[in-house]
Amino acid sequence: MENLKYRFDxxxxxxxxxxxxxxxxxxxxxxxxxxxxxxGACEIEVSTAARGFGSIWQAxxxxxxxxxxxxxxxxxxxxxxxxxxxxxxxxDQAIETYIAQGKSKT
Amino acid sequence: MTHSYYESSARARIAGLLEPDSFHEWLPAAxxxxxxxxxxxxxxxxxxxxxxIGRGSxxxxxxxxxxxxxxxxxxxxxxxxxxxxxxxxxxxxxxxPAAVLLLLETGGVRLQxxxxxxxxxxxxxxxxxxxxxxxxxxIVAIGGQYGCFGGMGIAxxxxxxxxxxxxxxxxxxxxxxxETARGxxxxxxxxxxxxxxxxxxxxRYLLAECDVIVxxxxxxxxxxxxxxxxxxxxxxxAALEREHQLLAERVQRFGACKDGRDIWRELGWADPExxxxxxxxxxxxxxxxxxxxNI
Numbered sequence: 001m002e003n004l005k006y007r008f009d010x011x012x013x014x015x016x017x018x019x020x021x022x023x024x025x026x027x028x029x030x031x032x033x034x035x036x037x038x039x040g041a042c043e044i045e046v047s048t049a050a051r052g053f054g055s056i057w058q059a060x061x062x063x064x065x066x067x068x069x070x071x072x073x074x075x076x077x078x079x080x081x082x083x084x085x086x087x088x089x090x091x092d093q094a095i096e097t098y099i100a101q102g103k104s105k106t
Numbered sequence: 107m108t109h110s111y112y113e114s115s116a117r118a119r120i121a122g123l124l125e126p127d128s129f130h131e132w133l134p135a136a137x138x139x140x141x142x143x144x145x146x147x148x149x150x151x152x153x154x155x156x157x158x159i160g161r162g163s164x165x166x167x168x169x170x171x172x173x174x175x176x177x178x179x180x181x182x183x184x185x186x187x188x189x190x191x192x193x194x195x196x197x198x199x200x201x202x203p204a205a206v207l208l209l210l211e212t213g214g215v216r217l218q219x220x221x222x223x224x225x226x227x228x229x230x231x232x233x234x235x236x237x238x239x240x241x242x243x244x245i246v247a248i249g250g251q252y253g254c255f256g257g258m259g260i261a262x263x264x265x266x267x268x269x270x271x272x273x274x275x276x277x278x279x280x281x282x283x284x285e286t287a288r289g290x291x292x293x294x295x296x297x298x299x300x301x302x303x304x305x306x307x308x309x310r311y312l313l314a315e316c317d318v319i320v321x322x323x324x325x326x327x328x329x330x331x332x333x334x335x336x337x338x339x340x341x342x343x344a345a346l347e348r349e350h351q352l353l354a355e356r357v358q359r360f361g362a363c364k365d366g367r368d369i370w371r372e373l374g375w376a377d378p379e380x381x382x383x384x385x386x387x388x389x390x391x392x393x394x395x396x397x398x399x400n401i
Contacts, residue, residue, distance in 0.1 A: 020134075
């Protein structure tokens with residue numbers, strides 16, 4: 001198992017409601033998105049069953065932040081060997097769910 | 107949005123069965139109540155330990171609900187997972203909801219957690235019986251990919267009512283386990299048709315081990331659950347004695363059978379080969395008078 005941490009500064013504070021998507025099953029992952037005051041930053045924590053893929057995770061997360069530029073958000077990932085494409089889709093789904101749930105509550 | 111129960115995740119099942127926005131989760135993912143055992147084994151642990159619990163409403167009735175996620179370690183019961191199931195049932199004794207609904211999808215004990223998992227499953231069984239003894243109806247639904255096996259197969263049979271789909275499977279040792287322990291000549295786990303003749307929903311319905319069989323749709327499961335709540339629970343000595351009599355007759359009547367087909371023939375099905383073919387409504391109509399219950 002490997003634990004990885006990333007932080008991206010300069011995002012737009014994004015309101016929403018805590019959301020979880022995906023399942024921690026083989027080739028899949030679960031993503032938890034929570035609102036946290038981080039001065040506009042987006043923090044990402046990854047716990048993955050596969051070791052030695054840090055540089056790929058770094059690239060996937062950099063792309064994710066470039067796509068959404070969300071701030072004041074903590075993203076927590078539990079991974080069971082998902083491919084980068086699956087990870088990207090789940091991250092997009094998680095952010096969309098987080099924002100949509102925030103809108104339906106107001 | 108899928109309407110298949112079989113293909114839905116545990117969270118999608120809760121969303122699909124309960125009234126919109128009525129679900130309130132206890133110990134949600136953000137609380138990170140994860141398995142301490144998996145961390146020591148260097149395995150990622152799901153935020154909810156593979157089971158989602160809470161309260162909600164269905165047909166305007168307040169119920170408690172627990173849904174196991176088969177995708178995480180085959181829905182296996184670890185220490186935290188089991189404690190969440192027990193917590194829902196114990197809370198039901200205190201708060202008296204209209205029913206506790208258990209959406210089971212599990213291979214049984216989580217082997218990584220060994221004794222803690224075994225104890226957890228036995229506590230679930232005791233909690234189901236304690237809830238029923240206190241007058242709370244406990245309804246089990248089985249219709250997921252992983253079926254309901256191991257100690258949780260016994261736990262399911264402790265409930266007031268079991269609802270299954272044809273795709274659902276219920277048993278003690280799972281097909282692969284039997285094959286490993288007894289050999290492929292005894293049980294070929296890759297023979298899907300034979301597996302379904304042994305543990306599948308239609309067979310369990312004919313043996314009267316499940317009370318209701320439904321087609322694989324969220325609406326069908328919901329209707330059966332509502333009917334199950336309305337029917338309530340028969341927690342009487344007479345019901346227990348009927349069950350014992352049924353089991354005794356079963357050994358006598360089917361003890362020599364080698365296959366589900368032999369049992370179906372004994373139950374009066376002229377063409378046991380045809381049982382797999384009809385859709386659910388036709389099957390239920392044809393099964394009238396040809397279930398182990400009607401002896």
